[in-house]
Amino acid sequence: MHARFVRSAAVAVAVTGALTWAPAASAQPSGPAPSASAALAQTPAPDAGSVEITTKDTTGDALPGAAFLLLDSAGQEVGRGKTDPHGKLTFPDLAPGVYRLKATGSGSPLPEAVADQDVIVTPGATTRPTITDPFKAAKVLLQARDDKTGRLLPGATVNIGTGTSALLTLTTGAKGMASGKLPVSSRKTQFWVKEIKAPAGYDLYKPSKMFTAGAGAPVTVTVTNAKPATDPKPDPSEKPTHQPTNTPSTPGKPSSGIGGATPSAPGTGTPYAHSSSTAAAIPAGDSTPEASKGSLAHTGADATPWLIGGAGVLIAAGGGALVMARRRHADESTDDGGTES
Numbered sequence: 001m002h003a004r005f006v007r008s009a010a011v012a013v014a015v016t017g018a019l020t021w022a023p024a025a026s027a028q029p030s031g032p033a034p035s036a037s038a039a040l041a042q043t044p045a046p047d048a049g050s051v052e053i054t055t056k057d058t059t060g061d062a063l064p065g066a067a068f069l070l071l072d073s074a075g076q077e078v079g080r081g082k083t084d085p086h087g088k089l090t091f092p093d094l095a096p097g098v099y100r101l102k103a104t105g106s107g108s109p110l111p112e113a114v115a116d117q118d119v120i121v122t123p124g125a126t127t128r129p130t131i132t133d134p135f136k137a138a139k140v141l142l143q144a145r146d147d148k149t150g151r152l153l154p155g156a157t158v159n160i161g162t163g164t165s166a167l168l169t170l171t172t173g174a175k176g177m178a179s180g181k182l183p184v185s186s187r188k189t190q191f192w193v194k195e196i197k198a199p200a201g202y203d204l205y206k207p208s209k210m211f212t213a214g215a216g217a218p219v220t221v222t223v224t225n226a227k228p229a230t231d232p233k234p235d236p237s238e239k240p241t242h243q244p245t246n247t248p249s250t251p252g253k254p255s256s257g258i259g260g261a262t263p264s265a266p267g268t269g270t271p272y273a274h275s276s277s278t279a280a281a282i283p284a285g286d287s288t289p290e291a292s293k294g295s296l297a298h299t300g301a302d303a304t305p306w307l308i309g310g311a312g313v314l315i316a317a318g319g320g321a322l323v324m325a326r327r328r329h330a331d332e333s334t335d336d337g338g339t340e341s
Contacts, residue, residue: 047123062087065107136216137181152176157197
């Protein structure tokens with residue numbers, strides 16, 4: 001009886017000893033637990049989502065080689081990469097939440113990388129944002145110059161734009177120049193420039209000029225201004241170089257003036273106006289030769305009465321000489337007849 005109890009006790013001790021090790025063994029399963037959780041973390045969650053990026057420029061062309069970085073809500077990097085030849089990049093197996101998408105390069109020297117933006121990942125879905133990179137602004141240098149000397153002029157204000165929109169306003173400084181960045185919508189864009197304020201002492205340059213600017217490239221625009229036109233003041237020391245011609249008309253005979261002017265009425269002695277100058281008036285009835293001396297030197301028309309008078313005197317003298325010659329001849333004939341008888 002007693003022996004059996006001891007044997008049973010030994011067994012019980014043995015069993016008890018096994019039981020006393022059991023708590024230590026039962027504590028061991030906590031070791032493999034991290035390995036199992038790590039395996040679960042590496043396996044995509046059933047509710048994971050993804051982000052697929054498409055990049056292009058403002059003209060719609062794809063931008064391959066654009067670089068992006070994806071950060072989680074805690075600012076930790078969860079992915080990075082570059083777009084393929086079609087401008088696409090995918091970040092897979094993302095837990096739902098809000099992520100930060102950061103552009104680190106446009107992949108081209110012409111477009112400019114966009115600012116950071118947030119993307120939302122939803123369970124089991126793909127978020128597809130389209131990233132449009134604007135072209136780099138053109139660098140404009142404005143100059144205002146004197147149209148005659150080329151000197152740079154301060155204080156000229158211009159508007160620069162395209163279509164019906166003004167995009168940039170510049171005013172030349174003390175050195176006659178101004179600079180700024182002009183947004184462009186393509187690799188080569190045409191713009192107009194119009195002056196809205198002229199430099200002091202100059203006329204406004206009214207026409208609009210056209211020029212072409214490239215993305216990210218420098219371009220120089222020049223406007224020219226002219227000084228206001230002024231009429232020359234007359235010099236009081238200068239005297240008229242022409243003299244008025246006073247040509248009295250001959251009574252009863254049309255004047256021989258230039259241009260077919262209407263002859264004056266007979267007996268009035270009123271002159272007519274020369275076609276190229278204004279003649280001074282001569283008192284009526286004044287027949288002084290000196291008054292018409294200048295006109296006789298040009299036309300000779302007023303010498304006619306003198307020639308006619310001279311011819312009459314010569315004819316009268318010739319006629320008298322002829323009468324006297326005939327009378328003398330008659331007297332001689334009479335004397336000869338008396339002698340013979």
